[in-house]
Amino acid sequence: MAAILVDIYKALFDHFGPQQWWPGESPLEILVGAILTQNTNWANVSRAIGNLKTDNLLTFSALNNLPETVLADKIRPSGYFNLKAKRLKNLLALIKEEEPAENIEVFFRRETSTLREKLLAVKGIGPETADSILLYAGEKPVFVVDTYTYRMLTRHGLIGTETDYGEMQQLFMDTLEPDVKLYNEYHALIVRLGKEFCKKRNPRCIACPLRRFEPLLID
DNA sequence: GACCAGGCACATC
């Protein structure tokens, strides 16, 4: 397993090149994006973030002071907007509680496991969102797993279909050195692969850069 | 019109 995960990374990087993630300019923008992208494509998230930028609302205090209903309306294009407005408020409340000065960089100075527990305790933040925030906003060496990771690993027969999030994460983290740049790029490459090849149905495996990694099990 | 997208919480059995 160790060797194949490295080989897959190389194959993806050779094929796609660096992905330049996360597509966000500040830690705050990454936090917002991490919530908004839940079960939603990035184009819609981008529109929602654009709305916030246009109205100069992409600051901690502006978001914190904005009524939830108004926030929901701004992020409408990202879908699930009422739910996500609540989730954003929950996350901002955690940071405010931990860091009254609203300094996100200082918030991230805590130990990774402590931060992860605090994030997971926020209603609306599950493992993928927590880990995305830790890796991409906090620059902690935490491997992010998502549905594409699951599809890639199951379709190549590398894990069983019952494997859960934590087990997949352990696979990568037991194999690869804790390296923020590597984890960043690897996850981004898997998403890129997923967008282009590992569609839910109709996977275009013929042209997939991983086609040589057999066995290949099509669902 | 159906299906899909960088999840998560909660109800029910």
Added chain:
DNA sequence: GATGTGCATGGT
């Protein structure tokens, strides 16, 4: 503990 359902927009 497993399985199902609500949340919702915009592109293909």
